[in-house]
Amino acid sequence: MGTPTKKHKFIFYDSEGSRVEGIIFNDDIHRMSQILQVYKKYKISNAEVRPIPSKFQTSELTVQWVISSRTVIDEIADDDEIMPVKFCYSKFTDLVQYMDDKTRSVDVLGVVISALERKTVIKNSRQSDVQKFVLLNEESQPVLLSLWDTFLGNEGQEIVSKLHSYPVIIARRIRVNNYNGVALGTWFDSAILVDPPIQEARELKNWALRNTKLIKEIVEKKDYIKYNPQLSLKSDQKTTWICNITSSQKTIWVKAQFSFEHIFQKYWYMSCKNCCRATAADYQIEFTCNSCKERHPAVPRCRFDVDLTDDTGVIPASIFGELAERLLTFSALEAMQHFNENVELPLEFVHKELKSKMFLLHIKPV
Known part of the structure; x- marks a missing residue:
């Protein structure tokens, strides 16, 4: 097996905004790459000009300059504060x-x-x-x-x-x-x-x-x-029927109804304030978290299970954090206080409202 080829790429621009790829290989990288600095202007001669193989083309560039120890590079003084370069950015x-x-x-x-x-x-x-x-x-x-x-x-x-x-x-x-x-x-x-x-x-x-x-x-x-639905939802978002969900899928969107009226649960767990991982520490007691390795107080975090239902089936799911609190209409602290006092949360109105609503959900099968 041969020695892997090392390479160092550059993109050069001229005053009219035209672009070309520069590339340095193997031993020439140490000799030549330190001469070239980003945003500096250079006069370059004796570089080999050749087409870029299609499988290695990026940024729509088709030609490259191969810079070697024989290439002559001279820095040019430049008083321009703004480079005449434009990029195409993704929103x-x-x-x-x-x-x-x-x-x-x-x-x-x-x-x-x-x-x-x-x-x-x-x-x-x-x-x-x-x-x-x-x-x-x-x-x-x-x-x-x-x-x-x-x-x-x-x-x-x-x-x-x-x-x-x-x-x-x-x-x-x-x-x-x-x-x-x-x-x-x-x-x-x-x-x-x-x-x-x-x-x-x-x-x-x-x-x-x-x-x-x-x-x-x-x-x-x-x-x-936190999860940001504004960045995760496509304008023409496609959804998946619940009957077609598999554990191999990374994330999917579904249209479904929520229900958890029949599930007996406490709606919260004790967590690290920093990383939200579960802990056995008592409320407000500072401890060193086994997950994030930092010292923070233990705080309740909202979590509960629901059934998601569409016309093809039902699938269980878990909801966490602020999203869970908004759906529950109670904070994690309120849920903990009710649990400690052995008093059920008054959720009759929540259950009634959920029966008449359909949700667009981004879920992660496990």
Whole structure:
């Protein structure tokens, strides 16, 4: 078996906005890639020009420059503050169309408003580092972007160092994943541009600086870690009959009625305030969570089972958190207090209302 080919890709633009791919292979990567810096202008000569094989083409580019140790690269002084470059970005509301599609990727523009804790996980039987960043668009819609492994040591560190000034990023060739709804993640061919000197990025940065109060409220509420149906629902959303649901499906949409009048349950469980995992700790007692490894008080969280029914059958389901509280019309704390006092929740009106309503539901078969 031969030695795997290493490669480092670039995208070059000229003053008219024309693009070409640059690529460096193997030993030339160490010699040549450090000469080229993002957003700098160069005069490049003696590069080999060749067509890109169709199976390796991305971003509609068909020609590449192969840069080697024989290529001459001279930096050119540039006084232009804005690069004459335009990208085609996917709207956050359109991302669901690409969810879990391994054949397609997206480009997105967003301002980073927060960073979650960096973690080490096991992925594909090997250890990987990952950190989630919260992206926001001008419609104030947040989405989580996961940077993996080498992206953390480079672009990730730069983003973290600039968090106080709301860095704007262009995330290119990003995968759309199904994590608590719509989420984004890097893969081997992705690229992250931090505070690029282009017009759209400057405009988004200015918008963020004008709306710091709004952004701080979004960060404090942490709604971005919750399921967002606005990003997960397609305009022409197709639904599945309950009789056709299988455990191999990742997520599906169904139209069904709720019922839980016949199910005896307590409607809550004690959880870690941070990660919502169940715990045996008593209410308001601080403990070190076995899941998130952090120390937080135990709090009740709403959870109960329901039957979903359509014209083809019935399937059991569980509902958690704020969605469960809205459906129940009682908070988790109220449900706990009724349970501890051995008093049933007054749910007659809820059961009556549910019998006359049909819901569009996004569920995860297990």
